[in-house]
Amino acid sequence: MDGLFTAEEWQAIGLSLRVACVAVAASLPFGIACAMLLARGRFPGRTLFSAVIHLPLVMPPVVTGFLLLLAFGRKGPIGAFLDQQFGVVLAFRWTGAALACAVMGFPLMVRAIALSIEAIDQRLEQAAATLGAGRVAVFLTVTLPLALPGILAGLVLSFARALGEFGATITFVSNIPGETQTIPSAIYSLIQTPGGDGAALRLTIVSVVISLGALVLSEAIARRATRDTRP
Amino acid sequence: MDGLFTAEEWQAIGLSLRVACVAVAASLPFGIACAMLLARGRFPGRTLFSAVIHLPLVMPPVVTGFLLLLAFGRKGPIGAFLDQQFGVVLAFRWTGAALACAVMGFPLMVRAIALSIEAIDQRLEQAAATLGAGRVAVFLTVTLPLALPGILAGLVLSFARALGEFGATITFVSNIPGETQTIPSAIYSLIQTPGGDGAALRLTIVSVVISLGALVLSEAIARRATRDTRP
Amino acid sequence: MTLTFEAEKRLGDFVLEARFTSEGGVTALFGPSGSGKTTIVNLVAGLSQPDRGRITLDGEVLVDRAVGVMLPPSRRRIGYVFQDARLFPHLSVQSNLSYGRWFGPRAGRWGDFGAIVELLGIGALLKRRPLDLSGGEKQRVAIGRALLASPRLLLMDEPLAALDRARRAEILPFLERLRDEMKLPILYVSHAVDEVARLADQVVIIEAGRVAAAGPVGTVFADVAADSETGAILTAIVHAEDEIDGVTLLDHPAGVLQIPKLGRRLGTRVRVHIRARDIALAVGEPGRLSIRNRLAARVVAVSEQMSDVAVSLDVGGEPMLARVTRGAQRDLGLAPGLAVTALIKAVALDER
Amino acid sequence: MTLTFEAEKRLGDFVLEARFTSEGGVTALFGPSGSGKTTIVNLVAGLSQPDRGRITLDGEVLVDRAVGVMLPPSRRRIGYVFQDARLFPHLSVQSNLSYGRWFGPRAGRWGDFGAIVELLGIGALLKRRPLDLSGGEKQRVAIGRALLASPRLLLMDEPLAALDRARRAEILPFLERLRDEMKLPILYVSHAVDEVARLADQVVIIEAGRVAAAGPVGTVFADVAADSETGAILTAIVHAEDEIDGVTLLDHPAGVLQIPKLGRRLGTRVRVHIRARDIALAVGEPGRLSIRNRLAARVVAVSEQMSDVAVSLDVGGEPMLARVTRGAQRDLGLAPGLAVTALIKAVALDER
Amino acid sequence: ADVTVFAAASLKEALGAATATYKAKTGKPVAVSYAASSALAKQIEAGAPADIFFSADLDWMDELAKKGLIDPSTRTTLLGNTLVLVAPKDSAATITIGKNSPLAAALGADGKLAMGAVASVPAGKYGKASLTALGVWDAVAPHVAEADNVRGALAFVARGEAPFGIVYGTDAKAEPGVKVVGTFPEDSHPPIVYPIALVKASSNPDARAFLDWLVSPEARPAFEQAGFTVIGSQG
Ligand SMILES: Nc1ncnc2c1ncn2[C@@H]1O[C@H](COP(=O)(O)OP(=O)(O)OP(=O)(O)O)[C@@H](O)[C@H]1O
Ligand SMILES: Nc1ncnc2c1ncn2[C@@H]1O[C@H](COP(=O)(O)OP(=O)(O)OP(=O)(O)O)[C@@H](O)[C@H]1O
Ligand code: MOO
């Protein structure tokens, strides 16, 4: 196995996994919250909100990365604030890569979850309320479990996107081996090198296999959980 | 207005619109078919099928573009076949850009539609069958209308992706003004240019505005159509 | 029409293993909750497939596992009014109603849109979406939708449970007319004995997935009379209409029966359902009573039940069952062979 | 318990404008399909908000548009058995049942899980998912779920419509016990007159969104008796149990009533519902009849209805309504002031 | 059809100006497809309708030459560029670039040196070669922050994320957010040159004329304006 990849490639694989997992896990709560707002909220500016969420999908990744750099860089307003208040630095760190991946996958996650939430029969939530469940309890015991297919789809989509994302990542946090060089950054470098195609292909296959694993896992969970709940 | 953008930029905007619309429209039937298979099919290799559909999401866009170039290029097996049999050339044409965008947006489209199809109460389809509707009729009169939220979400997501995609496009069909230079490719070029940031930002805003329009449109349709059908 | 049903189907722990034949008219499926009635109806409609078995309709094989035949539901022309209404949420009531018309063959189409809509009282709802309808309104639309698809067999799974008496009283005669005039055979699931007795020609009683009894409605209900409500199902001939009193007189071998005006042609053969509880017995000449229907009867058997006494009678050759208290049996000396008068309140017949 | 309801609500073309008060016990909402019963129940539960109006429960304001109060459903402690069962598809039957227990306050909890499960006959279903349940099974689980949340008021929207007679006969006494022993007030929507008459203390009749009549069950049903089934609702005292004949004797000013064994303590005050159709009248000595209950009565009024004649009686001070044919009225010379005997088949009382 | 040029993205400004001039003179528009040299080379391999390839480094041009995809007789090394060390505009840093330059110390513990990807982006490759030749690569390597193109590296410096960056002289000139701290000696890295050649498969008769014009003195000002040195200009 060891011979299959160079040490740097192993590093990239490990880092990519970490970045993707953290990106997905950290964005999930926000994703669910935004999906609830989109699916249920009726407030002025809802369309604008929806548009903002879709932004990272429309903008070329490099632009997104550049905007992240402007905002979350050490000198950017949010970046400076985070640094001073919490000592959190994103620039040139793997955490920044995770942020970039999270942002890029966010619209995918939100849309999938919102779709599932929209499909929920709200009369079930009413039934829960008559049984004494407050808003939060209804959300946790009825809405969330019934939105599971969308949540899983959202996780898989944004995980896959995180494994494939590189434009925003490299622009925001560079491509530092061991810190921010994820699989796609490594692939990109390889592709730009004459004769690097073979290695690029090997790494691509790694990505694909990993996200295939995520897919299989998510489908297994979905099958278990929704076995008998489909109307 | 004319002063706002250069002729080349106008060209890129027009082309991007054409490419995105064609990409989305052409992939919709396939997207729906694949979503049906994913949501309803129980066949061996279903997971593999699902994985293949998710591929363009996982692979760095450049890799996807490169693979497209290998397969659909003038010298690629499929490209050569299409050229000889039907005189269809994709390589370095706007049609190729549409193919690249379609491929990149495909997983998003399929997942959204599949989610909606999964949420459909199949007992309604049974009811339709007892009323004499055959498989196709049931699909057209019940399944499809009820999957509308997912179809619209899928359209918006893949349209937005098409407007933002450039990694695969530039790799597959290059960045030829008037033929394959879409808005994101143009942005890419501009970003490489010292002082091009302003123009890049302008074009980015154009993308954003266009896809905002698509979003508003889709939400209006969704509201109209599903006004009274939510359970 | 002949429906032959013979199927086995396992659903979790529940096993259906039923066989019956229905010879046209209305066949009622009767049985406790969870006994398998919906399961049977689904098999007939083709919505599920038996593990083993064969179902035929008028000689056409709908499903036969042995030879691998399974006609899809859409080709069976079997209408289905579901236990839950299952209206299409994305279509207006109007489109829901005409849905079946889009697909059914033009030939063999029957049923008038306007007439069915009016009968079901859903004219005002046509533009509405199913979601805002009340429970009873949904069910009425579902009935209309199934009928307008011009089926050759109609499956109804507790179609009237959500309806009030008045509405029920309007729809039942319509179903009777479908049965008698359109000759539309109906497989009818219901908990309401009076509905079943009124509509059904045959009854199939299902218990725990098996057929507990099957046959003509009179026989079956008399058999299971210990806990049933049915006293007798008499066949009589329309003999006269009394316009002044607003009653119809029926001829029966054991005497004349008065029932609320029927509006049927003279000479028509009708079936009258009499509940056991509506039958009182008199020994000797009764006094001056408001009870008008007095049929000569003879006690055939007396059997003590848990809470009362079941008295089997012969009324002009037809069986009748009356339930009386133990005290009454003692006082009147009811025993086989005794001649009695069966007293039946006329107004009690109005809904059979 | 006092529920005051006063609300206006527009839904499309339909306008509800109703006002009634319910003083504990069981209040029945009665009315044709689409008249607004579910709309009212939803307002009480807090699932929808009135356009105008005020609803209070035991002095606590649930909603008052004038002052902008709207208590969320989860804080009302009002149980709701929906017209459609609305079970949680992602939870097992067991978890559906205990759902309300997770949230309700521990204090004030009542109802024993095992006992309720057994009564509803759903013990074998606990591990199942709602999707595979039969129609009646779903409804039973829904009843259990609402009860186990220990509500202080129970809303039931046609809870028994999907159930067979036997199951109904088991559940009704349980609801009676809830009413009498647990003092659980119930707002009960039903089409079944006998259910309503048996359970309800008060009836609110809804027609086209308005209250057409409201009051104690005896009065209201006698008022609307022309098309109702109710003949009388008599209050009597349990006087003796006859073990041999399996009957309970009730004391009433107009005579002794025999009904199937009740198993109530002697001296208990009970309400007996008698259908108009179960009442026959005799003038003079009735002869040897199987009818055991004979109450002395006096004709108060005679009114010709469409199809028959309604005879209002005074039975030991309580009102009673009998329906007879025109022919019978003529023959017996029924007129105000005449002394008659009301004949009531004992066995007819078994489900009141 | 229009003459189609496949050109490295970093040539956008200069070539854009040149083609505009050409069009004004001859009335013939020229289409330029800008992308990474690597992508363009691969596309030409795949039969792209390019008439002229204008690469940002020798490697990709050599690659195509090896495969016989360009017309070697037309190959010209047209432009040259310089490699400079930049710092944010408001930086007070001064560093002399030479053997054992104290770059690593100037970066400090946390400071990054922004460069194009050293394995793939030409500016990165040159930068690495230079630092190696100066004997500071090993010390500096852990501090390197790579970008997928020179503009990315420039952004890191201009935004103050990185105290230093290595970019082309042309880039430094155009970005007001940075200032040049020093220029790497020409002999510390392979010559920074932009070769141009006619694609063999090209059948466009106008291509040759445009290529000839590009290497003529008439095109010179456009390139020099952008900061390039014109080395292969004929005549
Ligand atoms: N998918 C399933 N898995 C396990 N058990 C099932 C499944 N579907 C139905 N059953 C069981 O089969 C039995 C018969 O169900 P069915 O719906 O036919 O009853 P039913 O006679 O229509 O009852 P009801 O009158 O209550 O509607 C029930 O006990 C039900 O729980
Ligand atoms: N959202 C809505 N828009 C328009 N009309 C509505 C809406 N919701 C309910 N209605 C109408 O209001 C009326 C009352 O409905 P409701 O559900 O209260 O009737 P119900 O008395 O419960 O009838 P049922 O016995 O048939 O269940 C019905 O005619 C119904 O069609
Ligand atoms: O489309 Mo992207 O540029 O490489 O993630």
Ligand SMILES: [Mg+2]
């Ligand atoms: Mg059923």
Ligand SMILES: [Mg+2]
């Ligand atoms: Mg209702």
